[in-house]
Amino acid sequence: MTARILLIEDDARLAAILQKLLTREGYAVDHVARGDEGLAQSQCQPYDVILTDLKLPGLDGLSLISQLHAAKPRLPIIMMTAHGTTETAIEATKLGAFEYLLKPCEPEELLDLIASAVAHSQRMTIPxxxxxxxxxxxxxxxxxxxxxxxxxxxxxxxxxxxxxxxxxxxxxxxxxxxxxxxxxxxxxxxxxxxxxxxxxxxxxxxxxxxxxxxxxxxxxxxxxxxxxxxxxxxxxxxxxxxxxxxxxxxxxxxxxxxxxxxxxxxxxxxxxxxxxxxxxxxxxxxxxxxxxxxxxxxxxxxxxxxxLPALRDRAEDIPDLVRFFMQRHATDLAIRDPSIQPEAIAWLQRQPWPGNVRQLENVLRQAMLLARPFAVGLDHVQQVLARNAQALDIRHLTIAGYITELLDRAQRGEVEDAFHRLIADIEPELYSQAIRLAQGNQAKAARWLGVTRLKMHDKLTEFGLLPQRNPPPPGTA
Ligand SMILES: Nc1ncnc2c1ncn2[C@@H]1O[C@H](COP(=O)(O)OP(=O)(O)OP(=O)(O)O)[C@@H](O)[C@H]1O
Ligand SMILES: [Mg+2]
The missing domain is CATH 3.40.50.300 (P-loop containing nucleotide triphosphate hydrolases)
Incomplete structure (x- = not known):
C-alpha cells in the first residue's frame, strides 16, 4: 500500500529535491509544473496527498485549491508558500487546504506533515x-x-x-x-x-x-x-x-x-x-x-x-479475530502461511482481556514472532500473556504508587531485579504513548524520545505496536 503524492511545483530544482526526498521515504510521487496540469492530473490517479506551490503558472495556488477541494473534498492538500505570504496561506486553509508549510522548509517537518496527511487521507479512504x-x-x-x-x-x-x-x-x-x-x-x-x-x-x-x-x-x-x-x-x-x-x-x-x-x-x-x-x-x-x-x-x-462490548463478553468472536489479525500481521512479519493450534485459540477464549481487541492483537503478534516460522501453539500464547501480566498495570498508577508496589514485591522476593523490571514495565507504555501522540510518525516519536529511528522501529516491533501502514523505508528495518 504505497501512498501516492502529486507534487505541483514550477521550480524544477526544488521539485527534483522534493521528489527525491519523498521517493526515498517510500512514497510514489508524480510531478507536474503547472496548476492547470495539476488539476487535470489529480483526476487521473487516486492520490493520497497533494503537495503544491502557491504561485504557479496556468492556475494559481488558491484557485487550484478551491477547485481541487470542490472536486475531491477528501483529498488533503498541503500548500508550500514563501515567507510574507502567510495571509494567503491562511486563506488557503479556509478554501480547503489541510495544512501549509513555509518555505524553505525542513525535510523532517515536511515528512512529518506528509505522514500525518497520508494517515488522515487513509482514515477516510480505506474502508x-x-x-x-x-x-x-x-x-x-x-x-x-x-x-x-x-x-x-x-x-x-x-x-x-x-x-x-x-x-x-x-x-x-x-x-x-x-x-x-x-x-x-x-x-x-x-x-x-x-x-x-x-x-x-x-x-x-x-x-x-x-x-x-x-x-x-x-x-x-x-x-x-x-x-x-x-x-x-x-x-x-x-x-x-x-x-x-x-x-x-x-x-x-x-x-x-x-x-x-x-x-x-x-x-x-x-x-x-x-x-x-x-x-x-x-x-x-x-x-x-x-x-x-x-x-x-x-x-x-x-x-x-x-x-461496544468488552471482548470477554463475546469470546465466540475470538477465533475469527485471531484469524483476521494473523493474516494482517503475516505480511510484515514475513510469515507465509500463518497458523495457530486449536488449543491455543480455546485458551485465548478463556482469558479476561482487560485491554480488549487491541490486547488480543498485540498478544497474537508477539506470539507469532516467538513461534516464527512454525504454528503458534498454546505455550507461545501462554508465555506472551504471562510476560504481559507480570508487568504491573502502570496506566492506572502514579509513578510513586508504582514504585511502592514494585518495592513491596521486591521485599517479598517476587521481583529480583527491580531496576530492570521498572524499565521493562515502563518502556512499552512510553513507546506506545509516543507513537500514538505522533500519530504513527516514527521519525517524530524517535526524536521526542531521543532514540534512533532504527531503535524506534525495533521497539515498536518488539511491543507489537507497529501500525498497519506502509512498510518502513529500506534502511530503517
Ligand atoms: N471488532 C474488531 N474487529 C477487528 N479489529 C478490531 C475490532 N475492534 C478493534 N479492533 C482493532 O483493535 C485496535 C484498537 O481499536 P480502536 O483504536 O478502534 O480502539 P479504541 O476503542 O478506540 O481504544 P482506546 O479507548 O484505547 O482509544 C485497532 O487495531 C483496531 O483495528
Ligand atoms: Mg481510541
Missing part, C-alpha cells in the same frame, strides 16, 4: 468492513449477537446527521466504529477530521478546535483556522471526549447548540455545518456526579449512544 471480511485491512470482525447489534445500530444511524457517542472500554474498537459511521454516512465524500482531545495540551486544544485570530494570545502570530471550520460540510470525530477541560466543554456545548463557532480572540460568528461523532472510555455518569463533566453537554453528545 472499514463490517462483519466477515477476510481480505480487508480494516474490519469490525465478529458475528456475536453483541456485534450484530453494533452493526445494526451503525446501519440505522450512519446515514442520519445525528451526533453519536461511542462508548466502550479501551481497545474495543471505538475509533474503528467512528470511521465506519463516517464511511457509511451521506457525508462519506466530505472530510472526516479526527481530533484526539487527550493528546493535545489543554492550552492548545481550543485553538485546534475553533481556531484563533492573530494576537489572540502570546504566540498567536497569525490567524489559524480550526478543525471545526475545516470540517465544514463533513464530520468531526472528537476522540477521548471525557478528557475535555471545563472551559472547552462549555465552548463545545455552544457549538453543538448553535452550530456556530468563534475563533479565539475573534468576534465573528461563523456558521459550521458539521456532524459530530465522539468517543470515550471514561465513566461519564461518574464524571457528571463528580462535577467533572457537564450534564448538558453529555445529553447533547449522546443523542445516540453506541456501546
Amino acid at each position: 472499514v468492513e463490517l462483519g466477515e471480511a477476510r481480505e480487508a485491512r480494516f474490519a469490525l470482525v465478529g458475528n456475536s449477537r453483541a456485534m450484530q447489534e453494533v452493526y445494526k445500530q451503525i446501519g440505522r444511524v450512519a446515514a442520519t446527521p445525528v451526533t453519536v457517542l461511542i462508548r466502550g472500554a479501551t481497545g474495543t474498537g471505538k475509533e474503528l466504529v467512528a470511521r465506519a459511521l463516517y464511511q457509511h454516512s451521506d457525508r462519506a465524500d466530505k472530510p472526516f477530521i479526527a481530533v484526539n482531545c487527550a493528546a493535545i495540551p489543554e492550552t492548545l486544544l481550543e485553538s485546534e478546535l475553533f481556531g484563533h485570530e492573530r494576537g489572540a494570545f502570546t504566540g498567536a502570530q497569525t490567524r489559524r483556522i480550526g478543525r471545526f471550520e475545516q470540517a465544514h460540510g463533513g464530520t468531526i470525530f472528537l476522540d477521548e471526549i471525557g478528557d475535555l477541560s471545563p472551559g472547552t466543554q462549555a465552548k463545545l456545548l455552544r457549538v453543538l447548540q448553535e452550530r456556530c463557532i468563534q475563533r479565539l480572540g475573534g468576534d465573528e460568528t461563523i456558521h459550521v455545518n458539521v456532524r459530530v461523532l465522539a468517543a470515550t472510555h471514561q465513566d461519564l455518569e461518574k464524571a457528571i456526579a463528580e462535577r467533572e463533566f457537564r450534564e448538558d453537554l453529555f445529553y447533547r453528545l449522546s443523542v445516540v449512544t453506541l456501546r
Whole structure:
C-alpha cells in the first residue's frame, strides 16, 4: 500500500529535491509544473496527498485549491508558500487546504506533515468492513449477537446527521466504529477530521478546535483556522471526549447548540455545518456526579449512544479475530502461511482481556514472532500473556504508587531485579504513548524520545505496536 503524492511545483530544482526526498521515504510521487496540469492530473490517479506551490503558472495556488477541494473534498492538500505570504496561506486553509508549510522548509517537518496527511487521507479512504471480511485491512470482525447489534445500530444511524457517542472500554474498537459511521454516512465524500482531545495540551486544544485570530494570545502570530471550520460540510470525530477541560466543554456545548463557532480572540460568528461523532472510555455518569463533566453537554453528545462490548463478553468472536489479525500481521512479519493450534485459540477464549481487541492483537503478534516460522501453539500464547501480566498495570498508577508496589514485591522476593523490571514495565507504555501522540510518525516519536529511528522501529516491533501502514523505508528495518 504505497501512498501516492502529486507534487505541483514550477521550480524544477526544488521539485527534483522534493521528489527525491519523498521517493526515498517510500512514497510514489508524480510531478507536474503547472496548476492547470495539476488539476487535470489529480483526476487521473487516486492520490493520497497533494503537495503544491502557491504561485504557479496556468492556475494559481488558491484557485487550484478551491477547485481541487470542490472536486475531491477528501483529498488533503498541503500548500508550500514563501515567507510574507502567510495571509494567503491562511486563506488557503479556509478554501480547503489541510495544512501549509513555509518555505524553505525542513525535510523532517515536511515528512512529518506528509505522514500525518497520508494517515488522515487513509482514515477516510480505506474502508472499514463490517462483519466477515477476510481480505480487508480494516474490519469490525465478529458475528456475536453483541456485534450484530453494533452493526445494526451503525446501519440505522450512519446515514442520519445525528451526533453519536461511542462508548466502550479501551481497545474495543471505538475509533474503528467512528470511521465506519463516517464511511457509511451521506457525508462519506466530505472530510472526516479526527481530533484526539487527550493528546493535545489543554492550552492548545481550543485553538485546534475553533481556531484563533492573530494576537489572540502570546504566540498567536497569525490567524489559524480550526478543525471545526475545516470540517465544514463533513464530520468531526472528537476522540477521548471525557478528557475535555471545563472551559472547552462549555465552548463545545455552544457549538453543538448553535452550530456556530468563534475563533479565539475573534468576534465573528461563523456558521459550521458539521456532524459530530465522539468517543470515550471514561465513566461519564461518574464524571457528571463528580462535577467533572457537564450534564448538558453529555445529553447533547449522546443523542445516540453506541456501546461496544468488552471482548470477554463475546469470546465466540475470538477465533475469527485471531484469524483476521494473523493474516494482517503475516505480511510484515514475513510469515507465509500463518497458523495457530486449536488449543491455543480455546485458551485465548478463556482469558479476561482487560485491554480488549487491541490486547488480543498485540498478544497474537508477539506470539507469532516467538513461534516464527512454525504454528503458534498454546505455550507461545501462554508465555506472551504471562510476560504481559507480570508487568504491573502502570496506566492506572502514579509513578510513586508504582514504585511502592514494585518495592513491596521486591521485599517479598517476587521481583529480583527491580531496576530492570521498572524499565521493562515502563518502556512499552512510553513507546506506545509516543507513537500514538505522533500519530504513527516514527521519525517524530524517535526524536521526542531521543532514540534512533532504527531503535524506534525495533521497539515498536518488539511491543507489537507497529501500525498497519506502509512498510518502513529500506534502511530503517
Ligand atoms: N471488532 C474488531 N474487529 C477487528 N479489529 C478490531 C475490532 N475492534 C478493534 N479492533 C482493532 O483493535 C485496535 C484498537 O481499536 P480502536 O483504536 O478502534 O480502539 P479504541 O476503542 O478506540 O481504544 P482506546 O479507548 O484505547 O482509544 C485497532 O487495531 C483496531 O483495528
Ligand atoms: Mg481510541
